[in-house]
Amino acid sequence: MDTTRSAPPVRRPLAALTAALCATLLASACTGTNSGGGQDGSASGQDVTITFWHGWNQDNEVKAINDNVAAFEKLHPNIHVKVVGDIADDKAQQALRAGGPDAPDVVSSFSTDNVGKFCSSHVWADLGPMLKQDGVDPAKTFPAAMLAYSRYQGNQCSLPLLGDAYGLYYNKTAFAAAGITAPPKTFSEFAEDAAKLTVPDGDSYRQLGFMPNYHGYETSIAHYLGQYGSTYFGPDGKSDVATDPTVAAALAWQKQLVDRLGGFARLEKYRTSFGDEFSAKNPFATGQVAMSMDGEWRAASLAEDKPSFEWATAPFPVPDDQADKYGRGYQTGTIVGIANGSKKQTAAWTFVKYLTTDTDAVVSFANAIHNVPSTLAALESPKLDADPNFRTFLGIAKNPNSATTPASINGGAYQVSLQNLSYAVESGQQTDLKAGLAATAKEIDDAVNQAK
Amino acid sequence: MATVSPALPPALRRKRRRERARTLAFLSPWLIGFGVFFLYPLASTAYFSFTHYDGYLAPTFSGLKNWDYVFTKYPPFWQGLGNTLWLVAVMVTLRVAFGLGIGLLITKVKTGAGFFRTAFYLPYLAPPVAATMAFAFLLNPGTGPVNHLLGEAGLPQPGWFTDPSWSKPALTMLAMWGIGDLMVIFMAALLDVPREQYEAAELDGAGALQRFRYVTLPNISPIVMFAVVTGVIQTMQYYTQAIVAGKVASGVIGGSGQQFESGYPHGSTWTLPQMVYNLGFQHYDYGSACVVALILFALTMAFTSILLRRKSGFLTED
Numbered sequence: 161m162d163t164t165r166s167a168p169p170v171r172r173p174l175a176a177l178t179a180a181l182c183a184t185l186l187a188s189a190c191t192g193t194n195s196g197g198g199q200d201g202s203a204s205g206q207d208v209t210i211t212f213w214h215g216w217n218q219d220n221e222v223k224a225i226n227d228n229v230a231a232f233e234k235l236h237p238n239i240h241v242k243v244v245g246d247i248a249d250d251k252a253q254q255a256l257r258a259g260g261p262d263a264p265d266v267v268s269s270f271s272t273d274n275v276g277k278f279c280s281s282h283v284w285a286d287l288g289p290m291l292k293q294d295g296v297d298p299a300k301t302f303p304a305a306m307l308a309y310s311r312y313q314g315n316q317c318s319l320p321l322l323g324d325a326y327g328l329y330y331n332k333t334a335f336a337a338a339g340i341t342a343p344p345k346t347f348s349e350f351a352e353d354a355a356k357l358t359v360p361d362g363d364s365y366r367q368l369g370f371m372p373n374y375h376g377y378e379t380s381i382a383h384y385l386g387q388y389g390s391t392y393f394g395p396d397g398k399s400d401v402a403t404d405p406t407v408a409a410a411l412a413w414q415k416q417l418v419d420r421l422g423g424f425a426r427l428e429k430y431r432t433s434f435g436d437e438f439s440a441k442n443p444f445a446t447g448q449v450a451m452s453m454d455g456e457w458r459a460a461s462l463a464e465d466k467p468s469f470e471w472a473t474a475p476f477p478v479p480d481d482q483a484d485k486y487g488r489g490y491q492t493g494t495i496v497g498i499a500n501g502s503k504k505q506t507a508a509w510t511f512v513k514y515l516t517t518d519t520d521a522v523v524s525f526a527n528a529i530h531n532v533p534s535t536l537a538a539l540e541s542p543k544l545d546a547d548p549n550f551r552t553f554l555g556i557a558k559n560p561n562s563a564t565t566p567a568s569i570n571g572g573a574y575q576v577s578l579q580n581l582s583y584a585v586e587s588g589q590q591t592d593l594k595a596g597l598a599a600t601a602k603e604i605d606d607a608v609n610q611a612k
Numbered sequence: 613m614a615t616v617s618p619a620l621p622p623a624l625r626r627k628r629r630r631e632r633a634r635t636l637a638f639l640s641p642w643l644i645g646f647g648v649f650f651l652y653p654l655a656s657t658a659y660f661s662f663t664h665y666d667g668y669l670a671p672t673f674s675g676l677k678n679w680d681y682v683f684t685k686y687p688p689f690w691q692g693l694g695n696t697l698w699l700v701a702v703m704v705t706l707r708v709a710f711g712l713g714i715g716l717l718i719t720k721v722k723t724g725a726g727f728f729r730t731a732f733y734l735p736y737l738a739p740p741v742a743a744t745m746a747f748a749f750l751l752n753p754g755t756g757p758v759n760h761l762l763g764e765a766g767l768p769q770p771g772w773f774t775d776p777s778w779s780k781p782a783l784t785m786l787a788m789w790g791i792g793d794l795m796v797i798f799m800a801a802l803l804d805v806p807r808e809q810y811e812a813a814e815l816d817g818a819g820a821l822q823r824f825r826y827v828t829l830p831n832i833s834p835i836v837m838f839a840v841v842t843g844v845i846q847t848m849q850y851y852t853q854a855i856v857a858g859k860v861a862s863g864v865i866g867g868s869g870q871q872f873e874s875g876y877p878h879g880s881t882w883t884l885p886q887m888v889y890n891l892g893f894q895h896y897d898y899g900s901a902c903v904v905a906l907i908l909f910a911l912t913m914a915f916t917s918i919l920l921r922r923k924s925g926f927l928t929e930d
Contacts, residue, residue, distance in 0.1 A: 281668035433754030
């Protein structure tokens with residue numbers, strides 16, 4: 161058998177290399193962003209049409225945003241808004257990058273995690289000069305937490321457009337049955353109540369006081385850390401999860417609660433019996449858990465689903481050593497920005513300013529979709545929905561101690577790193593908290609450096 | 613010894629040129645497709661792997677920074693690589709063995725063969741997302757019927773997609789459930805084995821196992837090789853089922869302050885293709901995503917080349 165192989169002709173690799181080089185030159189020519197401009201004539205009354213992309217898709221939400229747009233067009237007859245709904249963030253990002261006449265001028269996003277990238281790469285225009293020119297002081301207009309998640313290192317490339325605040329939902333009927341007269345305010349009280357409200361059933365539960373596991377829907381580590389006011393990054397921009405004592409305290413407290421309520425494995429098995437979070441089968445609505453950490457939208461869902469028990473809301477408890485901060489909570493929300501490549505930035509800014517700072521516009525939109533208004537003035541508006549359960553979340557949004565997850569240059573990657581550690585801690589895979597936090601901080605810093 | 617070819621007459625040279633032009637014309641659709649859909653993306657990926665590129669600003673040359681980051685500063689890389697290799701080794705082996713076994717069984721069935729063929733082929737037609745969601749429902753540790761039956765029988769009830777030690781076996785079970793494509797291919801090959809070879813083997817006193825070893829396997833070895841090679845390529849690109857199973861089982865929708873955790877639980881279903889997506893579209897680190905994509909490409913090429921080179925010892929010669 162002939163096992164020799166003929167040497168390949170030298171020309172083939174050379175040709176392949178040449179083709180590859182040509183291709184790379186082409187590839188490098190197809191990237192980059194361009195900046196737009198502001199002189200679109202709208203200020204002098206010229207007709208301008210801007211395109212607005214948003215992610216809302218429920219009937220009531222789409223109606224609400226369309227009503228808002230119609231009200232804007234009535235106020236500014238020369239500015240027309242072409243609305244495109246149900247747009248996912250990925251699609252909006254690609255469109256912003258590609259630019260062109262069909263690209264959006266104004267974009268909203270449900271994820272505040274993208275702000276760092278939008279701002280640092282200047283994909284969204286810096287709204288700072290526009291705010292200054294129109295005499296809008298962001299610090300006096302927006303709650304501190306909302307302002308924190310809409311800017312990155314001084315670049316205010318987005319503004320909050322309604323928000324979400326997280327608090328405690330509790331089953332009043334179950335509270336009464338367990339002899340609990342008021343919602344807990346500190347973590348100690350909360351743990352006691354959670355234990356009292358837990359009714360075992362074999363190796364499962366007939367009722368669980370609270371589902372502390374990080375996969376228990378809204379009980380992520382970031383949402384717990386909102387109760388501690390953790391900062392995530394130090395003044396030098398480096399991760400401080402290993403040096404901020406509140407992070408270790410949160411992880412340790414959650415683990416303690418997990419163990420007290422039956423242990424990780426038992427709780428996880430019970431968790432898998434829960435229905436979909438955004439349905440009438442939500443475990444709080446079905447009575448499977450007696451207390452839940454959730455956003456203000458749940459009040460609207462519960463009012464619609466009408467569970468078979470009485471329920472109420474309160475701020476989520478705080479750590480015992482921060483009892484004076486009771487009333488705070490985690491906050492996030494929708495953001496809106498202007499494409500840096502837009503040629504109609506004057507009209508776009510007029511629209512964004514209306515959406516985000518016009519008190520009546522913000523209030524009517526908040527009432528329509530049961531979200532928290534995103535300006536201090538709107539939060540005080542008498543026109544706001546008077547439902548006391550909704551008012552709980554308005555209080556959390558107004559609380560100066562409420563916290564958020566800050567914008568980072570690489571999106572939510574730092575949260576993924578911390579989440580992974582939290583899962584390892586609660587399941588007992590990581591028992592050396594100090595070492596775990598140090599490794600996580602390094603992982604976060606490496607990822608941030610990589611993104612710079 | 614070098615040879616000098618004699619000069620061709622002009623008429624013959626023109627004829628050869630025309631033939632080459634014609635050949636190139638016929639090949640051009642493939643060549644264009646190859647260039648546009650393979651060579652260009654591959655070259656771009658290689659180029660971007662040496663750049664700092666966030667998808668928005670123009671890429672800048674960064675040398676080996678991305679490679680260093682992926683190999684030394686990005687801990688999930690090694691877990692994803694390990695999971696991918698586990699899936700290649702176990703899933704491909706079991707899929708080929710199971711597909712061949714089912715094919716053998718069905719070719720032996722005398723009555724109702726059509727029913728069994730349909731029954732085993734139908735799951736393959738289910739879209740991967742739907743099939744995975746159905747499996748996540750069946751294997752739900754708290755409410756799934758599988759664990760209910762295991763409990764009734766007094767057997768242990770695994771956590772399946774929620775338990776890191778069971779998540780990959782659960783995905784492997786899902787892959788074996790959708791074995792219809794391989795089963796059909798193996799059936800066709802098995803039915804093609806000459807009957808007279810079996811008769812001769814029987815006359816020589818060969819038992820069932822010997823007939824399979826010395827008659828069936830040599831005849832279908834090219835098909836086995838095809839199944840292994842395509843299986844390796846598919847499994848190296850394993851993405852949809854892993855991400856859907858993780859998403860459904862974790863119960864996390866995602867959103868600000870609540871990132872969706874790829875690879876749930878504890879990174880046990882985290883694969884290289886997911887890493888490419890996450891690095892590129894969640895970390896905005898296209899350079900590192902390209903590094904992982906190239907590693908994936910190189911590994912696939914290496915596996916395929918090794919398998920194809922080994923084929924001479926495995927395949928029968930006609």
